[in-house]
Amino acid sequence: MKEIASLLVKKNLAKTPCRVEILRTLISSDTALSEQELRQKMTHDYDRTTVYRTLRNFLSLGIIHSVALEGNDVRYAITRNSECNSEDVHVHFHCNKCTGVYCLEADIFTKPVLPDRFSAANFDLIINGVCEKCHISGNPHDS
Numbered sequence: 001m002k003e004i005a006s007l008l009v010k011k012n013l014a015k016t017p018c019r020v021e022i023l024r025t026l027i028s029s030d031t032a033l034s035e036q037e038l039r040q041k042m043t044h045d046y047d048r049t050t051v052y053r054t055l056r057n058f059l060s061l062g063i064i065h066s067v068a069l070e071g072n073d074v075r076y077a078i079t080r081n082s083e084c085n086s087e088d089v090h091v092h093f094h095c096n097k098c099t100g101v102y103c104l105e106a107d108i109f110t111k112p113v114l115p116d117r118f119s120a121a122n123f124d125l126i127i128n129g130v131c132e133k134c135h136i137s138g139n140p141h142d143s
């Protein structure tokens with residue numbers, strides 16, 4: 001995938017099979033993935049430490065971002081617009097039924113105005129509800 005190769009070059013990272021596969025898996029997923037889900041979707045069985053380190057590395061470079069849910073449940077998603085990472089205020093949607101976490105790229109949220117002397121490092125807004133897929137397949141009473 002050209003997209004992945006150029007992303008690694010841009011971030012000065014060597015093109016290792018593990019890196020490529022993590023990125024490919026995250027890019028092709030429409031939901032954010034937990035470390036376990038990620039490893040299950042990958043074709044090779046990389047050891048946990050390698051996957052973990054690669055994820056930390058990607059996080060620090062802004063290639064991916066994480067979403068922390070309750071109970072130490074962390075999901076990872078590719079950062080689509082890594083150029084303006086610090087201004088990225090997109091919202092996450094957590095489905096109560098399938099537990100899927102989606103990045104809502106739509107500009108539905110404006111950056112909050114903070115009181116004087118408060119500065120935000122990041123935003124972590126999670127909307128809980130029922131996703132599109134579960135709306136279609138589920139019964140309407142559950143929403």
Ligand SMILES: [Zn+2]
Nearest residue numbers: 095098131134
């Ligand atoms: Zn769902």
Ligand SMILES: [Zn+2]
Nearest residue numbers: 077090092103
């Ligand atoms: Zn996201």
